[in-house]
Amino acid sequence: MISPGLIDKVNIQVYNTAKCAVGQEWNYSNIISPFSRIYLITEGEGYILPDNNMIKLKPGYLYLVPSYTLCGYHCVEKLSQYYLHFSHSLPDGLKIFDQLAITQEVKAMPIDLHLFERLLEINPTLCLKHSDPNVYKKSSWKKNQMEHRPNNVQLETEGIIKQLFSRFINSDNAEVLQLQKQSFIKKSFEYISNHLYEEIRIDALANLACCSTDHYTRQFKKITGMRPMEFINRKRIEKAQELLITTTMSQKKISEETGFNSQQYYTRIFKKISDCSPEQYRKMGGLI
Known part of the structure; x- marks a missing residue:
């Protein structure tokens, strides 16, 4: 919240x-x-x-x-x-x-x-x-x-x-979300946002939340609906989508800027989340 x-x-x-x-x-x-x-x-x-x-x-x-x-x-x-x-x-x-x-x-x-x-x-x-x-x-x-x-x-x-x-x-759930996210997940969001281009370890995120890796993963999914790495990959692809339509960066450079350890892995995750290849996304502008 x-x-x-x-x-x-x-x-x-x-x-x-x-x-x-x-x-x-x-x-x-x-x-x-x-x-x-x-x-x-x-x-x-x-x-x-x-x-x-x-x-x-x-x-x-x-x-x-x-x-x-x-x-x-x-x-x-x-x-x-x-x-x-x-x-x-x-x-x-x-x-x-x-x-x-x-x-x-x-x-x-x-x-x-x-x-x-x-x-x-x-x-x-x-x-x-x-x-x-x-x-x-x-x-x-x-x-x-x-x-x-x-x-x-x-x-x-x-x-x-x-x-x-x-x-x-939605004000109905605002108070619950405020308590959960302020005390547990906000530092994770900030860390992920600031380190997308680097390797992000789940144990490092768990340490920020002062809990075990297993407990952190369970609570993260309860709050976000996603496991930590799924959330991280989604945020990396969002950044890649922005770079694809606002810059002329090469696919290799974008994969590096968004923290993927290989262009092949970047392309595979992009297709999984976006339902199209990075090249197709750039060609159509990603817009409606």
């Missing part, structure tokens, strides 16, 4: 936002994006499939697809929506979704429509040029940087995004 006050230090970067209507061509599978996406559905019917869980898209509801989530999209006939693509990071490099319990579907508040309309009003040039991930290339979203916008626009944009994002925070 994020410490009280630290949520104010979350760095927000908006990449795309607009209102659009799509049809049956909005039908994609096995897409992984390096940013998070929020949708406000205004008309029509469709589905998203984050991690193969089918969620029906309904008018008047907000939907969140966290960054690096394997997801599919399907429109039944027609679908009208507002969309927002953004990134978020904490000063220590941790990911928000490692520390917050979230839901992915919430009923929109009356003000949310006005928030999206205002977001588009002050950011009129951030619409997607293409919605097909096989066409929409990496350069399209990287150049939409907020740093070159007036300070008042940056501040208002970040405020709106935080309001919309706050709708998805």
